[in-house]
Amino acid sequence: MSETVKKRSKSRVSGVDRFLTFIRVLMATLIVLGVVAFISQQIWPNNPFAEWRNPDARGLTGDQFKGLVVSGLSQGAMYGLIALGYSMVYGVLGFINFAHGEVFMVGTMSGWITSEKLNDAGLWESNFILSLFLIIFVAITTSTVTAVITERIAYRPLRNSPRLIPLITSIGVSFFIQNAALGLFGPASKGYPRLPEWLAKQRSILTVEISGTKILVMVVAGLSMACLWYLVERTQTGRAMRAVAEDKEIASLMGINVNRTIVITFAVGGAMAGVGGILWGLLFRSVTHMTGFLPGIKAFTAAVVGGIGNMGGAMAGGIALGSAESIAPMVILEPLGVPGVSQLKDAIAFTVLVLVLLFKPAGLFGEKLSQEDRG
Amino acid sequence: MMTTNLTSKKPFELDWKRTLFWGSVCALSQVFICLVGLPSELNRRILIESTLSLGYLFILWIPLVFGYVVSKMVELEGVENPKPGAADLLSGALTGLLGSLGLVLLMLGIDNLDMRDPLINWNQKLFRLLTFENSISFGSLVWIPVGVGLGTIGASLHQMSGQIRKMSAYAMFGLFSFAVLEDVIDDLSEGFRLEWLSDMIYAKKGGMTVTSAIVLAIVLALLPLITRGKFKKTVDRYRSDAKPENQRRNSVVLFSTVAVLVIVLPWFLGGIINELLANVGLFLLLALGLNIVVGLAGLLDLGYVAFFAVGGYTTAVLTSPNSPWFSPETHFGISLLVVVVMATLAGLLIGAPVIRMRGDYLAIVTLGFGEIIRLLFLSDWLKPYLGGSQGITNVPAIDLGPWEVRGADPRSVFYMVLVFCVFAIYISWRLQGSRLGRAWMAIREDESVAEVMGINTVNSKLMAFVVGAVLAAFSGAVLAAKVGSVFPKSFEILVSIIILVVVIVGGMGSITGVMVGSLVLIGILGGPRQPGLLQEFQNFKLLIYGALLVFMMLKRPEGLVPTARRTRELHQEEYLQDAWLGDDESEDREEVGEQL
Known part of the structure; x- marks a missing residue:
């Protein structure tokens, strides 16, 4: 009797495992096939392997490929900035702050309002650098305030409840903020004012054609990342944050004000999202109440790709995801004969999430979580 | 020392900080709304005719609630609390x-500043509403006493006695439900040829008449005095009836009453209300499925809409x-069999x-899977197979021999959905107590x-996914036949979230709760695209x-x-604390610990 039970349960479990292995092999084969077909097409355009699935594929010229990489990198830098917020909150409190994408949206929205006003006043044209600092400041402030208020109202009372409860709450918060923005500012898509010509024009750096905006985005993202690194690794506050992430109880025994540290974590995450929001505004120059939804989920994906709780990982994950999203449709899907590949850009981000969790659940650079959150 | 400190409060000594805080929160929420x-x-x-609209109600409830909150006191156990x-x-x-x-x-701001650029509601419409189409001073003269009151x-x-509080609650909630249910009552009275009844209660242009509101309020307020808890006693007796044969009889009576009501009532209802009920049924079906996944198995599936699709x-x-x-x-019946197979496969694949x-x-x-599936349905890649963004149109009505279930006849859809819902309720009910x-x-x-x-x-988890998937797929199948077409747009993430709200508001893991949740939320506020009784809510749902x-x-x-x-799972700490405070004997504490 017991033996049969043992046998049956053993075979059942391995059924799911076998299926998962099958999926892993299948996905890996598809990716390899796509890449090989792409490369062979690049080397010798008329080879039968490249024409096997998609005879119309043209491949990419070197400039096109570089362009894709650059736009992937600049978008990835932005995902990375948002991902930091997810990663830090997950590291400290052990739950996914679903509303973080909306904090980002609030930053973009406030940046739009300020830039519009500055444009009306003429400052946007005459002194762009000053107005850039102003809108970044406003966006950081509003995003930080939003993040801190949500923490106070929605998450603090739930700190000791089962981990799905704060997640569900944050979904509610996310919908609330989204639709409050819809009610306040209306459904129309809002455009940022035109960027000055000296910034937006194409430049050629090391044979790569790149627009000034993208350089600005990468520089700002890098600077904010450096500031964050300094804050977390080199200051007293940062040490407190790391201690709280490791073990809240012991941290409080060591004289750390846990509540305050958690608020600071939310605030820093919110500030990063605010900077990300401005970068979004400069890159895409439009914002609606739904702006935060997809970038939010993608940024979470980036955090998971890099290993959740790991800050360098979040940034690297963001860049990896951004590049994958912009390159993969042309490099993997097109050679496989999928039409209309650019529509599947968002689907690729989610596929990356599933793949990372299937192949390497702890992320590329390993997660940094306390023992209890790992369970 | 604590005790004296707490009770030695002078009658007019205010907690200024607290009052100011809640006062400004109240002001901010009113302005925000x-x-x-x-x-x-x-x-x-x-x-209520020419007195109260839903819009004003949304401003008015705020001071009421914050007045309640600001004067609420933390009751400490074991200390003498100050009297209100x-x-x-x-x-x-x-x-x-x-x-x-x-x-x-x-009001002053709208009059003097122009902030229409970012804020779309900073306009004359709001101004007229706030000033009652009069001047600012008139508006302030009305709002200030109303707010204070x-x-x-x-x-x-x-500080009210329990009786009075109960009476006012009955009157307020009763009036509110009468006002909200206007369409239903209108429709019902028409079906029973009692038009004079609804004519008496409601004004021609919508809303209750002032007289009927006052009369109804008085009647409703007197209701608890007349019944004096008899209703509650009956319910308690029904619940605690120990004899198995009595309990069986009670269940049969309850069940048959509900069954007769549900089967007979639609004949007396008009098209709009039947349509509404059909929507409620569709979402109930979805919610029952999600209830198994989230409520029973505890798997938070945010891509539930994928199975619906x-x-x-x-x-x-x-x-x-x-x-x-x-x-x-093929015929709908045959496609239903395929739907079961496909849903099972989808459940296994995603699960x-x-x-x-x-x-x-x-x-x-x-959530990602739900989006992937929607994006695939929308993409050019699958367009030759599934129609892309145009979807598939011309889904025929369900042909059931003598009857036909089609969208133009909501009553038939309701009965169709009812059959599926009964099936789903039976399945959930039997599964709940089973080994699985x-x-x-x-x-x-x-x-x-x-x-x-x-x-x-x-x-077990895979089974939960599969059962939930099949129920959702049934709902999707009926929806396709009802609407007559399928579009990727009908299967957005929103649907998942709204069903999640239904399950959570009703009560996770509770079949009755899910039924109440979908009736109240979908019925009154409406589904993702379907309007509810309060159609005006469409944009604010x-x-x-x-x-x-x-x-x-x-x-x-707990819902x-x-x-x-x-409830016990979610309030574990409170139970333990109560047990600990209630009795200091360690035996008791251990016992409670075991129960939990």
Whole structure:
């Protein structure tokens, strides 16, 4: 009797495992096939392997490929900035702050309002650098305030409840903020004012054609990342944050004000999202109440790709995801004969999430979580 | 020392900081609600003729609630608590006053500043609403006393005797439901040829007449005096009837009453209300499925809409002549069998990769799957097979011999949905107590313990996914036949979230709760695209759903109609603390610990 039970349960479990292995092999084969077909097409355009699935594929010229990489990198830098917020909150409190994408949206929205006003006043044209600092400041402030208020109202009372409860709450918060923005500012898509010509024009750096905006985005993202690194690794506050992430109880025994540290974590995450929001505004120059939804989920994906709780990982994950999203449709899907590949850009981000969790659940650079959150 | 400190409060000594804080929160929320556009948009819906519209109600409830909150006291156990006194009423009044001052400031602002550029509701419509189409001073003269009065009433709720509080609650909620249910009552009285009844209660242009409102309020307020808890006693007796044969008889009586009502009533209802009921049924079906996945097995599936889409698309492909790639034009019954197979496959395919993940990762990954499926339906890649963004049109009505179920006849759809719902309720009810159901609940409570106890967690979780998927797919199939077409747009993430709200508000894991949740939420506020009784809410539905989700999680995570087990799980600490405070003997404490 017991033996049969043992046998049956053993075979059942391995059924799911076998299926998962099958999926892993299948996905890996598809990716390899796509890449090989792409490369062979690049080397010798008329080879039968490249024409096997998609005879119309043209491949990419070197400039096109570089362009894709650059736009992937600049978008990835932005995902990375948002991902930091997810990663830090997950590291400290052990739950996914679903509303973080909306904090980002609030930053973009406030940046739009300020830039519009500055444009009306003429400052946007005459002194762009000053107005850039102003809108970044406003966006950081509003995003930080939003993040801190949500923490106070929605998450603090739930700190000791089962981990799905704060997640569900944050979904509610996310919908609330989204639709409050819809009610306040209306459904129309809002455009940022035109960027000055000296910034937006194409430049050629090391044979790569790149627009000034993208350089600005990468520089700002890098600077904010450096500031964050300094804050977390080199200051007293940062040490407190790391201690709280490791073990809240012991941290409080060591004289750390846990509540305050958690608020600071939310605030820093919110500030990063605010900077990300401005970068979004400069890159895409439009914002609606739904702006935060997809970038939010993608940024979470980036955090998971890099290993959740790991800050360098979040940034690297963001860049990896951004590049994958912009390159993969042309490099993997097109050679496989999928039409209309650019529509599947968002689907690729989610596929990356599933793949990372299937192949390497702890992320590329390993997660940094306390023992209890790992369970 | 603590005791003397707490009780030696002078009658008019105010907690200024607290009052100011809540007062400004009250003002901010009132201004926020005005600027979001709730009052101007909902002003169309009149509750009481020429007196109160839904829009005004949305401003008025705020000082009431904050007046209640500001004067609420933390009751400490084991210490003598201060008695509520005049000071509390005063702080309530001040809160209301501050709230009204916020409105006055808003009026002045709209009059003098132009902020229309970012804020779309900063306009004359709101201004006219706030000033009652009069001047600012007139508006302030009305709002300030009203705010003060409502704040005071809110604060005095703590000091009323239980009887009065009950009476006013009956009157208020009763009046509100009469006003909201206007369409239903109108429709019912028409069906029973009692038009004079609705003519008496409601005014011609919508809303109750002032006289009928006053009369109804008095009648409703007297209701608790007349019944004096008899109703509650009956319910208690019904619940605690120990004799099995009595209990059986009671259940039969209850069941047959409900059955007769549900079957007979639609004949007396008009098209709109039947349509509404059909929508409620469709979402109830979805919610019952999600209830198994989230409520029983504790797997937060945010991509639940994927299964809904699978059901809809399978039916459309199999039955519609317009299906672009493969159109056998089978009968709905046969396609239903295929729907079951496809849903099972989808459940296994989506379930298998996520089953081992942490609960929160599972949520996001299922959300991702839901989006992937929608994007695939929308893409050019699958367009030759599934129609892309144009979807598949011309899904035929369900042919059942003598009857035909089609969207133009909502009553038939309602009966069709009813059959599926009864089936789903029966399945959930039988599963709950079964071996599998108990395994799900064990997994929900503690997965590792469940595994150690010999439960095959992987298989049980997969089963939950499959059962949930099949129920959702049924709903999708009926939806396709009802609407006559399927579009990727009908299967957005929103649907998942709204069903989640329904399950959570009703009570996770409780069948009755889910039924109540879908009736109240879908019936009154409406589904993602389907309007409810309060159609004016269309643009604010999601705002309210979001706020409701947060509120429920904070104040009552077990839902409106909770199951005993779930309540205990969520309030474990309080139970332990009560047990600890109630009795110091260690034996008792151990016993409670074991029960938990």
